[in-house]
Amino acid sequence: MKLTKIFYVRHELFHQWFGDLVTAESWSNITLNESFATYGEYLWREYKYGKANADELLEEFILYTRLNGMMGGADKKLVRYDYHRADDVFDVVSYQKGALILHMRSVMKLGMLRLGRELKNT
Numbered sequence: 001m002k003l004t005k006i007f008y009v010r011h012e013l014f015h016q017w018f019g020d021l022v023t024a025e026s027w028s029n030i031t032l033n034e035s036f037a038t039y040g041e042y043l044w045r046e047y048k049y050g051k052a053n054a055d056e057l058l059e060e061f062i063l064y065t066r067l068n069g070m071m072g073g074a075d076k077k078l079v080r081y082d083y084h085r086a087d088d089v090f091d092v093v094s095y096q097k098g099a100l101i102l103h104m105r106s107v108m109k110l111g112m113l114r115l116g117r118e119l120k121n122t
């Protein structure tokens with residue numbers, strides 16, 4: 001992932017809500033801050049450049065999550081209480097995997113709403 005200034009700006013802007021207003025109780029829950037801020041990057045790109053462009057970012061999230069799994073991180077949970085140092089939870093699981101789960105949840109919700117409308121009209 002090419003990290004540019006705008007990447008940091010949009011990520012940190014989302015921390016105004018998830019990180020500042022909503023704050024994790026402990027390092028174990030840091031994914032609350034980071035997955036929402038990372039997913040916010042996707043939402044911003046979708047708004048600014050369109051879905052196809054934003055989906056390229058999702059592909060990067062998927063790639064990093066898969067690589068992490070291949071390197072032995074597949075069993076890592078989003079919320080972890082078994083870390084040794086706070087830095088241990090600032091990883092692809094807390095950021096990209098969490099963002100992918102938020103995206104999946106969003107897509108499923110839209111699909112259920114659409115299905116509900118279609119069933120209502122049949």
Ligand SMILES: [Zn+2]
Binds near residue numbers: 034037
């Ligand atoms: Zn962050």
